Amino acid sequence: MRVGFVVYGPLDGRSGGYRYDLELVRGLRAAGDEVTVISLPERPYRHRLRDNVTSLSRLRSLDVDVLLQDELCHPSLVGVNPRLGDDIPVVSVVHHLNSLENLGTFRRYIRRAIETRYLHSVDAFVFNSETTKETVSAVTDPDPSVVAYPAGDRFSEYGTPLDDEEIRARVAEGPLRLISVGNLEPRKNIDGLLRGLARVRDDWEVTVVGATVDDEYVVSLHDLVSELGVADRVTFAGRLSDEDLATALRQSHLFALPSHYEGFGIAAVEAMGFGLPALVSSAGGANELVTHREDGFLVDPTDPSAITDAVAPLCRDRELLTPLSLAARDRFVDHTTWDEMSTTVREFLVGLVS
Template sequence: MRLGLVVYDGLGRTSGGYRYDRRIVAGLRDRGHEVTVVPIPRDGYGTNLLDNLSPEVAADLTALDVDVLLQDELCHPSLVRHNRRRDDDVPVVSIVHHLRCRESRSTWRNALVRAIERRYLETVDAFVYNSDPTRETVEGLVDPKPSVVAPPGGDHVDPGVTRERIRSRAREPGPLRVVFVGTLVERKGLHTLLRGLAALPADEWSLTVVGDPTVDREYVRRIDRLVSALSVERSVTFAGRLSDDALSSTLREGHLLAVPSNYEGFGIVYLEGMGFGLPALASAAGGAREVVTDGKTGRLVPPGEPRTVAEAVGSFATDRERLAEMGVAARDAYDAHPTWADAVDRVETFATGMRKIAGPFP
């Protein structure tokens, strides 16, 4: 089967959505399918809307000789007009990680994004969702279409942490070692985490921040000012982007993964942290509840509530037996979760079915 994938900037970025796309493409290629990646430069939302008038983008899409065209839904501002103007019978399948209209922005801007996003969703033939909550969110905007839910796996690295180590690590003296992993943008909630941690005694915690600081430089400057205003410089380490090996080492030595996002369509990072025996402090908004069981493998907290973050982190810091118990439960849940091979199975089967519906193909 010949497939195309349209995605901003190719597959080199480090966020969970890019990791998802990268793993699906690699899995499909391993099974003998031909996958052509069509990169579109990611600029601002308004600039990417102009891609709909771009002859270069139109030429790249027209040149594709594929049976099924996959599109990362986050590219929707660049594709809505191109999809409406297509005149072939190649099915277009949108991979939806989360909707941009669920991100934090001013009311009028979000109304505009919502309208454009809805128009894009109407132009595609089918969907691949990363979670049932993501599917429900999309079906709140447009009528249901053929779809498959293919949850991400977390098994691309071997955590190398035994349950005995998870228990002994939790009982080690000293501050609770909190790890934040995510692109440094407002949606990921680092500011909420910092405010929550600052409400706790300084000797109870330390924080390592792992993530790309180049995507939203103004937000990073806000975070720098917040760290200074809260006087927590000695407790916070900014590690920047890390290789898989370096990230694994950081998670292996941590106690708690904390990413209190405003919204997550799924939250691959929660699952990956659980593989290292780290309970997850996760967003109660969106798909994280499919990964994290509140009170058993982590805590689900409402977006934008530092006080709730402080209460959750404080309970882990002062009750290390509970931390150990939840760390082992997190690892058990990780082991029971579907793998990346399972996700590729679902996408492959679904895409094959879409090809047959649209056929015939050479």
């Protein structure tokens, strides 16, 4: 099968949807498919609309059986798909809808219109969760489609899943150590996490891992930790290599990323392999992964006190971590692998092509 795959920028190991796309391409190639990656330039949203002309000429020249498009690229493709013809199925890989992010009313309206038009222009969908499928169903028919959950087994060479002995031994070590992994942008709600943690009186520290996406937001985070008086407890680590990230996860007690919205949450799955309960948002697809107070916590991202209420008891009584940590590890073990994800998607694509 000859597959085209449209993405923004290089197809590398960045977190979230980029990791999903990378693992899908690897899986398709491992199955013997010929995959051509079409990289579109990463620009501010309004400039991406200008790329429709050049995108059309590039995609028309492809000799493929099926064309995959990361839905993130919708502003560069909204005018392209209707002009591609009907002989090659166009499949959108949807991680989450951009129009669901925290935007001003006018910008949300404009992006919703552009994104909806794009979603109407494709032939089929790959969704990362049932929740993501539901959000698309609000604007267009979400079928034909397949739901293929992201996996978290990329750290297997670093010892995941952790065994019971290592998890139990780590529980009482030092202050409660939290780790947050994700691009630094307002949607990830690191500011809400910091506000919630600042209200916890007992000992804790947090490492924030992720590349800077929004410079102004990162500046505001540094100002916030000073304002809250917690600068000595917060480490901004930037983007880490897989080896360094695995080390940081192994040394932590709790994963925390209460995003305003996540289609699913790959970083949370990866953390659970290290026996870290996941403190994540109740908004989005995380409830398909995390069971509240069993292997993590589902919190309202707009309510910092919900974060405080989840973390404070763990600081006071560290033994509460043990069953949560073991359950998180077990949830990881039961979860799908990247090979299984790519197999699920490939079977769907073969059905479309045939």
